[in-house]
Amino acid sequence: xxxxxxxxxxxxxxxxxxxxxxxxxxxxxxxxxxxxxxxxxxxxxxxxxxxxxxxxxxxxxxxxxxxxxxxxxxxxxxxxxxxxxxxxxxxxxxxxxxxxxxxxxxxxxxxxxxxxxxxxxxxxxxxxxxxxxxxxxxxxxxxxxxxxxxxxxxxxxxxxxxxxxxxxxxxxxxxxxxxxxxxxxxxxxxxxxxxxxxxxxxxxxxxxxxxxxxxxxxxxxxxxxxxxxxxxxxxxxxxxxxxxxxxxxxxxxxxxxxxxxxxxxxxxxxxxxxxxxxxxxxxxxxxxxxxxxxxxxxxxxxxxxxxxxxxxxxxxxxxxxxxxxxxxxxxxxxxxxxxxxxxxxxxxxxxxxxxxxx
Amino acid sequence: xxxxxxxxxxxxxxxxxxxxxxxxxxxxxxxxxxxxxxxxxxxxxxxxxxxxxxxxxxxxxxxxxxxxxxxxxxxxxxxxxxxxxxxxxxxxxxxxxxxxxxxxxxxxxxxxxxxxxxxxxxxxxxxxxxxxxxxxxxxxxxxxxxxxxxxxxxxxxxxxxxxxxxxxxxxxxxxxxxxxxxxxxxxxxxxxxxxxxxxxxxxxxxxxxxxxxxxxxxxxxxxxxxxxxxxxxxxxxxxxxxxxxxxxxxxxxxxxxxxxxxxxxxxxxxxxxxxxxxxxxxxxxxxxxxxxxxxxxxxxxxxxxxxxxxxxxxxxxxxxxxxxxxxxxxxxxxxxxxxxxxxxxxxxxxxxxxxxxxxxxxxxxxxxxxxxxxxxxxxxxxxxxxxxxxxxxxxxxxxxxxxxxxxxxxxxxxxxxxxxxxxxxxxxxxxxxxxxxxxxxxxxxxxxxxxxxxxxxxxxxxxxxxxxxxxxxxxxxx
Numbered sequence: 065x066x067x068x069x070x071x072x073x074x075x076x077x078x079x080x081x082x083x084x085x086x087x088x089x090x091x092x093x094x095x096x097x098x099x100x101x102x103x104x105x106x107x108x109x110x111x112x113x114x115x116x117x118x119x120x121x122x123x124x125x126x127x128x129x130x131x132x133x134x135x136x137x138x139x140x141x142x143x144x145x146x147x148x149x150x151x152x153x154x155x156x157x158x159x160x161x162x163x164x165x166x167x168x169x170x171x172x173x174x175x176x177x178x179x180x181x182x183x184x185x186x187x188x189x190x191x192x193x194x195x196x197x198x199x200x201x202x203x204x205x206x207x208x209x210x211x212x213x214x215x216x217x218x219x220x221x222x223x224x225x226x227x228x229x230x231x232x233x234x235x236x237x238x239x240x241x242x243x244x245x246x247x248x249x250x251x252x253x254x255x256x257x258x259x260x261x262x263x264x265x266x267x268x269x270x271x272x273x274x275x276x277x278x279x280x281x282x283x284x285x286x287x288x289x290x291x292x293x294x295x296x297x298x299x300x301x302x303x304x305x306x307x308x309x310x311x312x313x314x315x316x317x318x319x320x321x322x323x324x325x326x327x328x329x330x331x332x333x334x335x336x337x338x339x340x341x342x343x344x345x346x347x348x349x350x351x352x353x354x355x356x357x358x359x360x361x362x363x364x365x366x367x368x369x370x371x372x373x374x375x376x377x378x379x380x381x382x383x384x385x386x387x388x389x390x391x392x393x394x395x396x397x398x399x400x401x402x403x404x405x406x407x408x409x410x411x412x413x414x415x416x417x418x419x420x421x422x
Numbered sequence: 423x424x425x426x427x428x429x430x431x432x433x434x435x436x437x438x439x440x441x442x443x444x445x446x447x448x449x450x451x452x453x454x455x456x457x458x459x460x461x462x463x464x465x466x467x468x469x470x471x472x473x474x475x476x477x478x479x480x481x482x483x484x485x486x487x488x489x490x491x492x493x494x495x496x497x498x499x500x501x502x503x504x505x506x507x508x509x510x511x512x513x514x515x516x517x518x519x520x521x522x523x524x525x526x527x528x529x530x531x532x533x534x535x536x537x538x539x540x541x542x543x544x545x546x547x548x549x550x551x552x553x554x555x556x557x558x559x560x561x562x563x564x565x566x567x568x569x570x571x572x573x574x575x576x577x578x579x580x581x582x583x584x585x586x587x588x589x590x591x592x593x594x595x596x597x598x599x600x601x602x603x604x605x606x607x608x609x610x611x612x613x614x615x616x617x618x619x620x621x622x623x624x625x626x627x628x629x630x631x632x633x634x635x636x637x638x639x640x641x642x643x644x645x646x647x648x649x650x651x652x653x654x655x656x657x658x659x660x661x662x663x664x665x666x667x668x669x670x671x672x673x674x675x676x677x678x679x680x681x682x683x684x685x686x687x688x689x690x691x692x693x694x695x696x697x698x699x700x701x702x703x704x705x706x707x708x709x710x711x712x713x714x715x716x717x718x719x720x721x722x723x724x725x726x727x728x729x730x731x732x733x734x735x736x737x738x739x740x741x742x743x744x745x746x747x748x749x750x751x752x753x754x755x756x757x758x759x760x761x762x763x764x765x766x767x768x769x770x771x772x773x774x775x776x777x778x779x780x781x782x783x784x785x786x787x788x789x790x791x792x793x794x795x796x797x798x799x800x801x802x803x804x805x806x807x808x809x810x811x812x813x814x815x816x817x818x819x820x821x822x823x824x825x826x827x828x829x830x831x832x833x834x835x836x837x838x839x840x841x842x843x844x845x846x847x848x849x850x851x852x853x854x855x856x857x858x859x860x861x862x863x864x865x866x867x868x869x870x871x872x873x874x875x876x877x878x879x880x881x882x883x884x885x886x887x888x889x890x891x892x893x894x895x896x897x898x899x900x
Contacts, residue, residue, distance in 0.1 A: 230665040232649060267461045274468070298438040302461045336438060 076346035080375035089138035118382035126157035168324035180287035180313035185257035291317035342399030352392035424453035426504035432631025446753035473604025474578035491627035493539035522751030548875035572892030579604035581651030586610030678711030678838030685844025708818030727822035735781025758794035773804035
């Protein structure tokens with residue numbers, strides 16, 4: 065299985081490079097960028113390993129316009145979305161998207177257990193929307209599964225500003241305002257059984273329900289897909305043991321606007337809630353690489369920085385160092401390729417970053 | 423190796439997240455401390471009222487006896503700690519090894535904690551200004567003079583976000599339990615020792631375990647404690663102080679900018695006060711907020727600076743086990759170097775001279791493999807303008823500042839402890855009226871000489887209890 069998947073990844077790599085560097089189909093950005101390479105992607109890339117020939121992708125390249133430079137020529141004219149990343153301020157990093165978010169979330173949806181996320185049931189999307197991908201993506205997933213998604217907005221950029229100014233009371237008020245809306249939707253007879261939210265908002269919602277003599281389970285939620293901010297093994301255990309009760313399913317995800325959605329390995333009591341993520345290969349791949357040499361994958365079990373590769377028809381990222389580190393994990397029967405566990409902010413930049421604001 | 427769990431209202435909780443505390447000189451792991459997550463704190467704070475309810479079932483007179491017993495246990499007993507035990511000697515050794523405080527200073531801080539606990543009855547009597555203590559339990563009652571008094575607890579628990587580097591500050595939270603308020607402790611990452619040892623001493627002495635939580639953890643645990651406890655005492659730098667200065671729920675402790683002011687009437691006799699000035703700057707490694715960081719006088723400042731520098735300039739680091747080790751180490755990478763660089767920048771300003779340089783052999787900054795030291799530094803400032811005239815760092819460092827007496831109160835800024843040596847009645851009155859001074863000593867009292875029967879860094883009773891009107895009978899017509 066592992067070998068087959070490696071072959072599929074190599075084949076997908078060749079196909080992607082041919083698409084993105086073909087003057088007929090590629091994007092202006094990559095066609096222009098290729099002129100600066102000391103190799104020809106069309107002839108010199110024949111497998112996934114060959115992606116190391118590319119220089120690291122710098123995500124600052126995503127700041128500012130014109131955004132058309134990112135659209136592959138073959139897709140020009142199709143309805144296009146722009147999604148922005150993260151909770152920071154300044155000129156945002158933008159990614160143009162046509163269909164990728166739908167495909168990513170359909171693929172992810174297929175990994176969800178139907179007994180906890182019943183087909184046809186409605187969803188609550190409690191997290192950042194605005195220019196971020198999540199709202200449309202979760203809404204599409206709900207529709208794909210035959211349900212309707214109810215959305216509560218949250219603006220992480222405003223929260224970051226409040227935190228930086230030390231306006232903690234206002235952060236609390238804003239959080240309470242968001243939870244008020246979630247409570248109103250949950251209490252309005254919409255038969256919501258599934259939810260997307262972030263760890264912090266889930267905590268806040270669960271505790272509000274407890275304060276009112278109820279619980280997530282009693283509110284009718286049976287399945288939660290949770291991510292967007294740091295999701296630790298300890299928090300996973302806390303959520304399972306204290307926040308939700310044993311009848312509510314929760315699955316962690318790791319993803320971003322560039323990659324799509326990595327799936328968490330199914331929960332296994334034998335390894336104490338350990339969280340291992342597997343990227344949606346071959347559309348995207350993650351590797352755990354040496355801190356000093358990003359072309360070297362660390363041995364299994366060792367710690368390194370997360371390096372991302374995205375290869376869809378819409379986006380080509382031949383190696384980008386995420387702001388995260390973790391441990392390299394062996395392939396899993398359900399996801400027979402490399403995974404990463406213990407994902408946390410990269411230690412060298414962690415202290416300068418405001419994480420987990422929503 | 424010692425493994426220390428989180429304590430959730432008395433119950434040990436083993437977390438998947440753990441942090442090693444290491445020896446600052448060797449890097450040898452000393453203990454593995456389990457880390458709480460913010461959610462645990464939020465979940466537990468929903469039950470905070472129970473801590474106060476349980477404490478209110480114990481008469482304060484009994485709680486005061488418990489404090490005395492806890493003091494004895496803290497000072498003498500081999501107490502459980504996580505999966506092991508700890509003798510007082512082991513406590514000092516491990517505290518020194520993780521914080522960089524010499525062992526004898528750690529032992530000295532133990533004595534301070536024990537003193538406060540042993541004298542808790544006098545301290546509460548003093549801090550409450552003689553209030554019958556059962557009024558704190560019942561909420562109201564009559565004083566001896568027949569006046570109805572009512573006090574309401576502002577919070578069922580006090581949250582404490584504690585520092586890593588200054589074991590002496592733990593004395594500040596000792597009066598909380600006998601005031602029937604529960605404790606939510608977030609220890610500093612290098613100094614979990616005092617919170618855990620005190621918790622065990624209190625509980626073995628008779629405090630119900632359900633009244634204390636101890637949450638070691640990352641920053642968000644501290645911010646959650648700060649957010650959810652209705653009363654919080656926390657420790658940090660000036661930035662932290664500024665952040666919370668408008669928040670009545672938070673009592674923030676930071677640099678003290680404590681000073682000695684020499685009045686014009688005594689300044690010609692400055693040599694009489696040299697020991698007082700040296701001790702105020704230098705004792706406890708200069709690390710406390712009550713150590714003097716400034717000596718202000720209208721004349722003789724160069725001679726004063728020189729005399730102090732001559733006494734403490736040659737001092738350098740020795741072994742942590744040296745019974746007279748004068749300096750604490752900086753265990754956080756880069757901290758000492760950053761302070762050193764800031765001082766060097768400050769010395770470039772006109773009118774600023776470092777006086778200690780000529781009395782020490784070598785540099786101020788001593789960089790070692792896993793820790794650094796800063797040697798005592800005395801700076802002379804010919805006016806109040808330079809930045810170094812009013813700065814504070816965590817080692818024996820002080821500025822001797824030339825300033826007219828009439829300008830001192832306007833220029834000294836916020837001052838935690840001010841020792842004003844003067845017999846000038848008019849100036850004494852101005853000092854008494856100065857609201858930028860917290861603790862005022864008029865006379866030859868060291869800045870770091872504590873009187874526990876006085877309010878210290880904000881009266882803890884006023885912080886935890888609100889005096890209010892209460893009537894259970896119609897007042898007389900008037």
